Amino acid sequence: MAGDDLTTAGESDWPVTNPWPMLGYGLAAGLLAITVSEVLRDNTWPLLRVFLIGTGLIAAGGAVSIRPRSFLVVLLAALTGLFAYLAMSYTDWDSAQLVVGILTTLAFLGALLNGVAYCLGLLFPGNVTKVVFSILFSGVILVHFGGILSAVTSVPPPNGPAPWISDQLWKRVYRPYLQFGHLNNAYHFYSPEPGPPIIIWSLIEYADGSKRWIWIPNRDEEYKDYLQFPDGSKQLIPNSDQIFHDKDPLKQEWYRRLSLTESTNQLQALPMIPQGILQNRILAGRTFPAGAIPLHPYLAESMQFRVPQFISLWMVPSYARHLARNYPHPLDPSIEFKSVKIYRVIHTMLEARQFNRPDLTPTSRVLYFPYYHGEFDKEGKMVKPEDPFLYWLIPIEPVYENPSVPDQPLRIPMMQEPAKLELKGYLDYLTLHSGANVSPWGEDQR
Amino acid sequence: MKMTSPPVVDAHENSPLRWLRAWHQFWFAPGDPTTLGLVRICLGMIVLYVHLVYTLDLQEFMGEHAWLDLKLANAFRHDVPWGIMPNSWEERSTYLPEPQDEAEREYVNQYKAQWGTDPRLAYVKGNCNWSLWFHVTDPYWMNVAHFSIIGIMFLFTIGFCTRITSVLTWLSALSYIHRSPTTVFGMDAIMSVMLFYLMIGPSGAALSVDRLISRYWLTWRSLRRHRPAPALRPQPLVMANVALRLLQVHLCIIYFMSGTSKLLGSAWWNGTALWGTLANYEFARMDNPIYMTTLHFLCDNRWLWEIVMTSGVVFTLVLEIGFPFLVWNPRLRGPMVLFAVILHLGIAIFMQLFTFSLIMATLAMSFVPGATVRRLINQLFRGAESFRLSIIGAAPRQLRLASLVHAFDVGEQVEITDAADVVSVEESHPLETAITTKPAVAAQKKPPLQLIDSKGAVFTGYALFERTVRSLRLLWPLALLTWIPGIGGLGRSFFPERSRREMKPARERREAVA
Numbered sequence: 001m002a003g004d005d006l007t008t009a010g011e012s013d014w015p016v017t018n019p020w021p022m023l024g025y026g027l028a029a030g031l032l033a034i035t036v037s038e039v040l041r042d043n044t045w046p047l048l049r050v051f052l053i054g055t056g057l058i059a060a061g062g063a064v065s066i067r068p069r070s071f072l073v074v075l076l077a078a079l080t081g082l083f084a085y086l087a088m089s090y091t092d093w094d095s096a097q098l099v100v101g102i103l104t105t106l107a108f109l110g111a112l113l114n115g116v117a118y119c120l121g122l123l124f125p126g127n128v129t130k131v132v133f134s135i136l137f138s139g140v141i142l143v144h145f146g147g148i149l150s151a152v153t154s155v156p157p158p159n160g161p162a163p164w165i166s167d168q169l170w171k172r173v174y175r176p177y178l179q180f181g182h183l184n185n186a187y188h189f190y191s192p193e194p195g196p197p198i199i200i201w202s203l204i205e206y207a208d209g210s211k212r213w214i215w216i217p218n219r220d221e222e223y224k225d226y227l228q229f230p231d232g233s234k235q236l237i238p239n240s241d242q243i244f245h246d247k248d249p250l251k252q253e254w255y256r257r258l259s260l261t262e263s264t265n266q267l268q269a270l271p272m273i274p275q276g277i278l279q280n281r282i283l284a285g286r287t288f289p290a291g292a293i294p295l296h297p298y299l300a301e302s303m304q305f306r307v308p309q310f311i312s313l314w315m316v317p318s319y320a321r322h323l324a325r326n327y328p329h330p331l332d333p334s335i336e337f338k339s340v341k342i343y344r345v346i347h348t349m350l351e352a353r354q355f356n357r358p359d360l361t362p363t364s365r366v367l368y369f370p371y372y373h374g375e376f377d378k379e380g381k382m383v384k385p386e387d388p389f390l391y392w393l394i395p396i397e398p399v400y401e402n403p404s405v406p407d408q409p410l411r412i413p414m415m416q417e418p419a420k421l422e423l424k425g426y427l428d429y430l431t432l433h434s435g436a437n438v439s440p441w442g443e444d445q446r
Numbered sequence: 447m448k449m450t451s452p453p454v455v456d457a458h459e460n461s462p463l464r465w466l467r468a469w470h471q472f473w474f475a476p477g478d479p480t481t482l483g484l485v486r487i488c489l490g491m492i493v494l495y496v497h498l499v500y501t502l503d504l505q506e507f508m509g510e511h512a513w514l515d516l517k518l519a520n521a522f523r524h525d526v527p528w529g530i531m532p533n534s535w536e537e538r539s540t541y542l543p544e545p546q547d548e549a550e551r552e553y554v555n556q557y558k559a560q561w562g563t564d565p566r567l568a569y570v571k572g573n574c575n576w577s578l579w580f581h582v583t584d585p586y587w588m589n590v591a592h593f594s595i596i597g598i599m600f601l602f603t604i605g606f607c608t609r610i611t612s613v614l615t616w617l618s619a620l621s622y623i624h625r626s627p628t629t630v631f632g633m634d635a636i637m638s639v640m641l642f643y644l645m646i647g648p649s650g651a652a653l654s655v656d657r658l659i660s661r662y663w664l665t666w667r668s669l670r671r672h673r674p675a676p677a678l679r680p681q682p683l684v685m686a687n688v689a690l691r692l693l694q695v696h697l698c699i700i701y702f703m704s705g706t707s708k709l710l711g712s713a714w715w716n717g718t719a720l721w722g723t724l725a726n727y728e729f730a731r732m733d734n735p736i737y738m739t740t741l742h743f744l745c746d747n748r749w750l751w752e753i754v755m756t757s758g759v760v761f762t763l764v765l766e767i768g769f770p771f772l773v774w775n776p777r778l779r780g781p782m783v784l785f786a787v788i789l790h791l792g793i794a795i796f797m798q799l800f801t802f803s804l805i806m807a808t809l810a811m812s813f814v815p816g817a818t819v820r821r822l823i824n825q826l827f828r829g830a831e832s833f834r835l836s837i838i839g840a841a842p843r844q845l846r847l848a849s850l851v852h853a854f855d856v857g858e859q860v861e862i863t864d865a866a867d868v869v870s871v872e873e874s875h876p877l878e879t880a881i882t883t884k885p886a887v888a889a890q891k892k893p894p895l896q897l898i899d900s901k902g903a904v905f906t907g908y909a910l911f912e913r914t915v916r917s918l919r920l921l922w923p924l925a926l927l928t929w930i931p932g933i934g935g936l937g938r939s940f941f942p943e944r945s946r947r948e949m950k951p952a953r954e955r956r957e958a959v960a
Contacts, residue, residue, distance in 0.1 A: 192711030
């Protein structure tokens with residue numbers, strides 16, 4: 001509206017010009033909300049409180065929008081905010097109180113500024129008020145962008161720590177402001193490298209011993225979703241929600257799910273694998289009951305043991321709890337959930353030189369690198385915290401045709417395979433490790 | 447593409463003062479709010495879509511037992527530790543002796559088990575996150591709140607009570623982001639920034655329902671005082687310029703950081719980074735046969751592959767790193783904005799990041815001058831015909847109707863004249879601006895509201911309504927009603943056209959009476 005322009009004076013161009021009825025309602029609603037709060041002193045009658053607080057604040061906001069430069073209007077609107085803040089005292093609406101508290105503080109500051117502007121206007125006619133406020137707002141702009149710059153520069157580069165000054169500024173000064181307004185993104189889009197996507201494979205086991213793979217997310221339109229039984233048989237699940245279809249035309253939900261899985265990929269930088277952990281893994285691989293599970297033959301050991309940071313570590317149990325609650329037995333929901341094994345999977349990409357090979361496609365099994373994140377019960381508690389395979393890569397190893405001796409396939413690193421050798425198959429240690437009858441792709445275990 | 451030209455800064459002026467004036471002109475010169483209005487509409491549509499889509503998975507992402515369940519979300523916002531680099535050269539010890547107090551010892555051990563660090567070593571614990579969804583967890587009330595929020599976002603998009611709905615939209619959007627931080631991506635970061643700036647600026651001052659209401663109100667006030675209908679261009683506003691500058695500067699920061707951080711990666715240096723997006727199965731259109739054929743063709747020709755990939759990488763880096771510097775040059779502004787749109791079009795086509803691309807393109811729109819936007823809108827909304835709307839200034843109903851027509855007449859096709867005017871064209875003084883009326887004449891039988899087209903055809907009653915809504919493009923949605931069979935007949939029966947005798951000009955009737 002033209003009324004908020006510093007250079008315009010005169011009549012408002014909006015039909016509603018009187019802020020006082022709205023302000024009156026806001027104050028009354030706020031006082032009533034405090035009264036209700038003091039009388040009840042607990043969390044009851046939330047609807048009434050929400051109505052009074054919500055409508056009171058909106059009315060106060062409306063009054064301010066009509067006369068934003070009035071000291072009294074803004075002051076009384078701030079008072080409404082204070083009433084709303086106090087009215088939430090005996091509730092557990094702590095984050096709502098935080099928001100109202102911040103907005104109320106800003107309103108009081110706004111009233112103060114209006115008062116200062118008025119006094120300056122009286123004492124110093126001319127442009128003095130404008131100059132003072134230009135300086136003030138310039139300061140606010142500089143402080144704001146200082147915060148943005150502290151956020152974008154406080155991300156550490158790949159091989160070193162973050163700048164000390166950025167770290168201090170971000171954490172000591174700007175963190176609350178930037179987190180409050182979700183302004184703390186560093187905008188490092190596809191940098192330093194565009195990395196491979198992360199997906200999650202979960203193998204749910206039910207109380208009757210049946211199992212089911214769940215992909216997060218799954219873009220296969222021809223996915224075979226099987227329920228696997230302890231006797232080795234399997235049954236296709238009718239109307240499976242694992243069959244991919246776009247939930248929305250702009251793929252918003254798809255990317256939300258990719259972000260979900262990417263959140264598990266924040267990894268600790270370990271200088272080396274603790275000796276005991278490596279030995280335990282090797283031993284466990286040799287003595288695994290269903291068959292030996294070696295280390296991946298072509299990746300460095302340090303790349304095969306990736307421990308997530310604590311934030312990522314805690315997300316996986318939450319995902320396990322969600323799976324337990326939202327994926328009941330597909331044929332008989334009364335059969336209880338027993339446990340879920342979760343694998344964080346890196347889906348690597350074909351290089352350009354491999355892209356036209358007839359034996360490789362973007363979904364070739366050997367391009368998937370699953371890392372075991374543990375088995376969880378329905379409360380998200382890890383069933384076996386000392387599992388020697390925890391956070392280790394479970395290999396899906398490529399095997400090549402041997403032109404000299406066809407019965408003896410060659411095991412060669414993918415990066416080094418000569419162009420003329422054909423991929424014969426793969427050794428699926430993941431399905432072996434999981435204990436499933438079929439692989440995540442619905443194929444029989446090999 | 448020209449920006450509205452500020453007063454020229456005197457080159458001979460003292461250097462510090464010159465810089466201060468330039469700063470002041472950059473940030474605090476009044477700016478056209480039209481661009482801000484366009485940004486609001488585009489952003490509003492994206493925000494509306496994003497939150498409508500949340501309907502499909504509200505419980506999965508925001509519910510008590512969401513992927514990031516409420517228990518863990520609360521633990522993050524209350525307890526997650528933040529370390530800080532020591533503020534001296536001495537390395538801080540990561541070992542602290544166990545507390546003496548048993549309760550404190552138990553707390554420390556529990557905290558270590560959960561977060562991997564001693565709480566006494568944390569600089570601060572918790573996040574400043576807040577959300578409606580931390581407190582509303584019942585699925586029924588979540589749906590009520592969610593759809594109320596959708597309604598608010600719709601009102602923000604169309605620009606109704608924008609001062610309030612912009613704040614509520616910002617609060618609502620952040621509620622979703624803060625509750626489910628594991629599902630947010632780049633689009634959400636940009637959305638929160640843009641909503642923040644649109645909340646600060648008068649985003650409803652142009653291209654909005656608020657503006658329509660104020661146009662109506664200003665016209666009605668003017669006509670009531672027997673003044674001509676005012677020209678209704680949006681006034682330049684200081685806060686509009688501030689908001690636009692905030693958007694522009696922030697976009698520059700985004701591009702600069704995005705571009706320079708890419709230089710840390712070898713793939714961007716050796717020109718293969720683009721392949722990392724094109725061959726990414728979860729992102730790219732690898733289910734599309736044409737896309738796959740194209741990739742196969744490229745991979746068959748190494749020279750072609752290298753040229754395409756390297757060109758894409760160079761284009762991206764030059765645009766992102768160069769944009770913050772080159773876009774301020776008026777001659778280069780248009781091309782830079784165009785290249786930015788092309789970049790995001792490519793991201794949308796090849797990586798299917800549609801909402802992210804749309805929101806970045808919307809942000810880039812902040813550089814389009816208001817005059818350009820108004821010219822485009824004029825071309826879009828100005829119909830071919832011109833009309834004259836003849837009213838009786840003393841008739842309140844006609845005043846209201848004329849004000850309504852004038853409010854929607856963004857193409858300035860309709861001229862409003864007072865039919866009770868007894869001062870003939872030959873007699874009127876050329877400088878006369880007020881239209882005089884003679885109440886005695888006006889008190890006689892009032893001619894109806896008349897719409898007269900350029901050929902002299904006169905429309906009244908329902909025919910006036912039909913002609914108006916079909917001619918003013920902003921009213922075309924209403925015009926659809928007039929095409930419904932039977933509506934015309936119904937309208938004519940309730941609002942018949944007046945007879946020719948009734949429509950005679952006032953002077954003719956006066957002579958007839960005499």
